[in-house]
Amino acid sequence: MGGSGTGNSPCASCKLLRRRCAKDCIFAPYFPSDDPHKFAIAHKVFGASNISKMLQELPVHQRADAVSSLVYEANARVRDPVYGCVGAISYLQNQVSQLQMQLAVAQAEILCIQMQQDHIDQQITLPTTPLLFDEDDEKSFLLQNNLPQFLNFTPFNNSSSVNCDSFKKGTLYGHDMVS
Numbered sequence: 001m002g003g004s005g006t007g008n009s010p011c012a013s014c015k016l017l018r019r020r021c022a023k024d025c026i027f028a029p030y031f032p033s034d035d036p037h038k039f040a041i042a043h044k045v046f047g048a049s050n051i052s053k054m055l056q057e058l059p060v061h062q063r064a065d066a067v068s069s070l071v072y073e074a075n076a077r078v079r080d081p082v083y084g085c086v087g088a089i090s091y092l093q094n095q096v097s098q099l100q101m102q103l104a105v106a107q108a109e110i111l112c113i114q115m116q117q118d119h120i121d122q123q124i125t126l127p128t129t130p131l132l133f134d135e136d137d138e139k140s141f142l143l144q145n146n147l148p149q150f151l152n153f154t155p156f157n158n159s160s161s162v163n164c165d166s167f168k169k170g171t172l173y174g175h176d177m178v179s
């Protein structure tokens with residue numbers, strides 16, 4: 001518990017490792033003494049000597065980014081010991097694909113509405129025979145109501161695929177029992 005005697009307070013790394021913080025301490029620029037948790041968690045996951053080696057292999061201008069990446073990964077590893085930051089990455093990738101799905105559905109809906117709008121415009125500007133009107137109205141009505149549902153239920157909806165499987169199994173079993 002005695003004073004260091006050097007005058008300067010040691011960085012968070014040297015404080016935790018209980019050693020003298022040299023003037024050229026590799027940790028000092030990235031692990032200030034006022035944030036001891038930052039080094040503690042990186043040390044716990046990677047080890048001080050590994051962090052030191054990694055920093056020495058990098059040019060100085062890349063070291064700050066490397067440290068923030070190491071600290072992020074260490075925090076993720078503590079939160080999720082099995083997957084670490086891979087857990088967060090796959091969660092976010094999953095969200096991206098779900099949002100891309102929603103976007104595709106929204107774009108399909110926009111397309112349907114535009115087609116219907118075009119059709120209404122055509123009706124106003126170019127009157128044709130009443131028989132053709134009815135046919136086209138029916139088509140666009142079906143398109144507008146079925147396409148979004150089709151997109152919603154087909155690719156990622158588990159309950160619908162379960163239903164399909166159980167339906168197929170049911171018919172297969174039925175067929176087996178008959179033959």
Ligand SMILES: [Zn+2]
Nearest residue numbers: 011014021025
């Ligand atoms: Zn130090």
